[in-house]
Amino acid sequence: MRQRKTDYGTIILHWTFVAAFAVALVTGLRIATETPDRTWINWFDAVLPRDSVWIAHMQAAVVLVAVAIGYLVYMLRSGLGRRVQLDKVRLRGLFGRGQARLSAVIALMYWIFFVTMFGLLVSGGALYFGFYSGYDVAMLHWVGTWVILAFVVLHVLTQYKSGGISQLLRIFRPAPLPAPPPRLDAVELLGLLAERSARLPESEGASAPPEVSSHPLQPRAETRRDRTDEPDPAPRSHGGPSRSRNPTLQANPFLVAAAAAITGASLLVATDRLAVDSVQIRRINPADAPVLDGDTSDRAWRGVRPFSLLTGEGGNFDGKGETRIAIRAVHDGTYAYFLFTWEDSTRSLKHLPLVKEADGWHLLHSGLQAGDEHRYNEDKFSVLLTTSDVTLAGGRTFHPGPQPVAGAPATMSGRGLHYTASGYADVWQWKATSGAIGWMDDTHFGPPLDPTPMQAANVVPYKGGFAPDPGTASYRDNFTVEADTSGGPRRSRLIAPLRLPKDVAATTGAMGDIDLDPNHGESEGARWFMTEQDSVPYSTSIDARIPTGTVIPGVILGGEFSGDRADVRSAARWASGHWALEVKRRLDTTSQFDVPIKTGIFMRVAAFDHSQIRHTRHVRPIRIEVE
Incomplete structure (x- = not known):
């Protein structure tokens, strides 16, 4: 069986988030022991940090902000937004069966995770900068932590359900980022349709509809013996020479995301120092x-x-x-x-x-x-x-x-x-x-x-x-x-x-x-x-x-x-x-x-x-x- 893999950008962002959240979690639990009704956390005293707790907690928060910025930019630049796309088709899948329902549940869980992480970062920032310090904000921060922990457990279970151990292990197997599908060009589409119409055999008559693939820019399934092993001809504009699609040089999406993450985190630290x-x-x-x-x-x-x-x-x-x-x-x-x-x-x-x-x-x-x-x-x-x-x-x-x-x-x-x-x-x-x-x-x-x-x-x-x-x-x-x-x-x-x-x-x-x-x-x-x-x-x-x-x-x-x-x-x-x-x-x-x-x-x-x-x-x- 072919091993499943995941693009290296997703793997790096994923494990950076895991490490930063783990530090934020253990330091946050140690900080929470100061709340009188949460002294039960002291049961885990042996595994909770003792020194520089606040410093490590805030450093982890900065890394989480950087990962959030990097992930958003990476998804936009890499064309991987479909992983978490929550459209009408997926929402209808909640009422379906099998993989359709599982896919919808996974996408919905991702959005609950995104909203909760946003709430954690905002509430943490409000507490840090002193914009708001009441019990309700602190409680939002506390509840959000447990929602994220619940998400981690459910995330592992749903990924296992969707593809077994191979699906879980793919986060350890990096692969290059797959090329995004080409953009749909209306002129090329019309030229392709005209070319197909001209190639139709005369015996089929003018009334026979042209055969079109599921996506006009995907390779055609040729059936003639003399065309079976030949590549598709390059699409041509009507009546003119061939021209290449998407000639713009695309920057590496992960490098762009990493630059945005570092810039965002640096601005946050600099603002804190200057203000x-x-x-x-x-x-x-x-x-x-x-x-x-x-x-x-x-x-x-x-x-x-x-x-x-x-x-x-x-x-x-x-x-x-x-x-x-x-x-x-x-x-x-x-x-x-x-x-x-x-x-x-x-x-x-x-x-x-x-x-x-x-x-x-x-x-x-x-x-x-x-x-x-x-x-x-x-x-x-x-x-x-x-x-x-x-x-x-x-x-x-x-x-x-x-x-x-x-x-x-x-x-x-x-x-x-x-x-x-x-x-x-x-x-x-x-x-x-x-x-x-x-x-x-x-x-x-x-x-x-x-x-x-x-x-x-x-x-x-x-x-x-x-x-x-x-x-x-x-x-x-x-x-x-x-x-x-x-x-x-x-x-x-x-x-x-x-x-x-x-x-x-x-x-x-x-x-x-x-x-x-x-x-x-x-x-x-x-x-x-x-x-x-x-x-x-x-x-x-x-x-x-x-x-x-x-x-x-x-x-x-x-x-x-x-x-x-x-x-x-x-x-x-x-x-x-x-x-x-x-x-x-x-x-x-x-x-x-x-x-x-x-x-x-x-x-x-x-x-x-x-x-x-x-x-x-x-x-x-x-x-x-x-x-």
């Missing part, structure tokens, strides 16, 4: 420096054009997981000032509150034990500064997987860890309750740290290389949690609160209208913390006087920030569904854990809606330019 997102830090007179009070009406902000970007794939935010963040920045030669504003429909201050019940105090939470509290937490905002040209999210500061650090404890949430291979990335964290008295916690990502005894025992989550800068903070939790947390997934028994209110009525009044629904925000002026001045250390005698049903804050504020941890001052205000956060820091703190604010460094921002770690994100970095 860098940047924030201008305009210079102002020190007398015009903004006052840190969360008020956006300062003179310094009036003439500054904000940089706006859409961040997504976070937690909450009314179920969309996205928010738009605007950034303004100025400096006076010594200090840099930032104004961050973002959308958040609720002012969430309920950070792990405590409720007294008949059997004692309980902590309200939903995922604290795994380090993934996403209900009873305060609103937060984070800024990352780095000197590295980190062109993709998580390229050097985040490592996905349930155990990214070999020999260290596995993550209790099943998600990845922040750390660097060397050096430090500067991280600022503002917290709506814990940072209420004027500081943004100055922290950093560095090389992985040794686990503490509590982390090694899986009592508290291991944090990789995420740690505060040296110094002290003015806040702490108002509780300690037992190692045996058998109190249920929502509430766990505490040993005891660390401090109790001096005046229960006054503390309750300061908390405003107490609504324990985590999706409901707090009123203006409400505070969900206690200070050391309005609280006392826990004692059973004081506890006995507090009635059942009392709610007290889970945060204690006392003292001030100190050391490197106190480098960033801030103030925030919430109004009309928006947070406004003003921040101040020296351009250069001289700390090894801080990044000097100067032209050429890169920034990332993230917003948290009453969530511990489920923050929004953007893929492309923001370049800082200091005037």
Whole structure:
């Protein structure tokens, strides 16, 4: 039996697509492990990549775009469009039998594949460039991946059905591209018909119709013995000399397709590099420096054009997981000032509150034990500064997987860890309750740290290389949690609160209208913390006087920030569904854990809606330019 073969252009494009999609698939699955309801993907942890996941994913995406362009050009130039042509004849074949139906099904599957791949590339581009970052686009990207996988399985099965193992093996057997059929020339057709009419035997009479082949330009089936082995004469124009058909020199279709693919991919990469997102830090007179009070009406902000970007794939935010963040920045030669504003429909201050019940105090939470509290937490905002040209999210500061650090404890949430291979990335964290008295916690990502005894025992989550800068903070939790947390997934028994209110009525009044629904925000002026001045250390005698049903804050504020941890001052205000956060820091703190604010460094921002770690994100970095 003659071996079936496939043109080499199709084979090259086919296997290039397979390789690129395989890389995009495994890296995409690793990225998807960061979605809380998809931690089941960690079952395949052993075969999923661990390093440079985002970088490899985007590189594979560029190759897929190139293959898509190349395939389209190749099909047009080679005349192979009939392979996937979905016309009326093929559609009618869906209601037929045998090979007609199979051919129609294969063609229909190809078009489902084309549409799905287009959706994957468009949704991926929207997420990458930040045009749209909501759950629906991410879900489109997720569903499209599984449609492509289903297509791969069905593609193999239908190809086997159409021609057996020989049909499957043809993708490994290259052959030259068959010449396309000649174009239909009307003048040549008329000349051919006239020539045939002139050759008819006189005995057949003038009324006999001429014999015409199925395609006028295909070879004729001669029956006369003296013509059996002779080639067909060249068609002639009527009454004139012979002329050649299609004299135009045709370029190799695969080379044209490859050139188009490389050009398209190069333009995509160049556009990405040239269209860098940047924030201008305009210079102002020190007398015009903004006052840190969360008020956006300062003179310094009036003439500054904000940089706006859409961040997504976070937690909450009314179920969309996205928010738009605007950034303004100025400096006076010594200090840099930032104004961050973002959308958040609720002012969430309920950070792990405590409720007294008949059997004692309980902590309200939903995922604290795994380090993934996403209900009873305060609103937060984070800024990352780095000197590295980190062109993709998580390229050097985040490592996905349930155990990214070999020999260290596995993550209790099943998600990845922040750390660097060397050096430090500067991280600022503002917290709506814990940072209420004027500081943004100055922290950093560095090389992985040794686990503490509590982390090694899986009592508290291991944090990789995420740690505060040296110094002290003015806040702490108002509780300690037992190692045996058998109190249920929502509430766990505490040993005891660390401090109790001096005046229960006054503390309750300061908390405003107490609504324990985590999706409901707090009123203006409400505070969900206690200070050391309005609280006392826990004692059973004081506890006995507090009635059942009392709610007290889970945060204690006392003292001030100190050391490197106190480098960033801030103030925030919430109004009309928006947070406004003003921040101040020296351009250069001289700390090894801080990044000097100067032209050429890169920034990332993230917003948290009453969530511990489920923050929004953007893929492309923001370049800082200091005037």
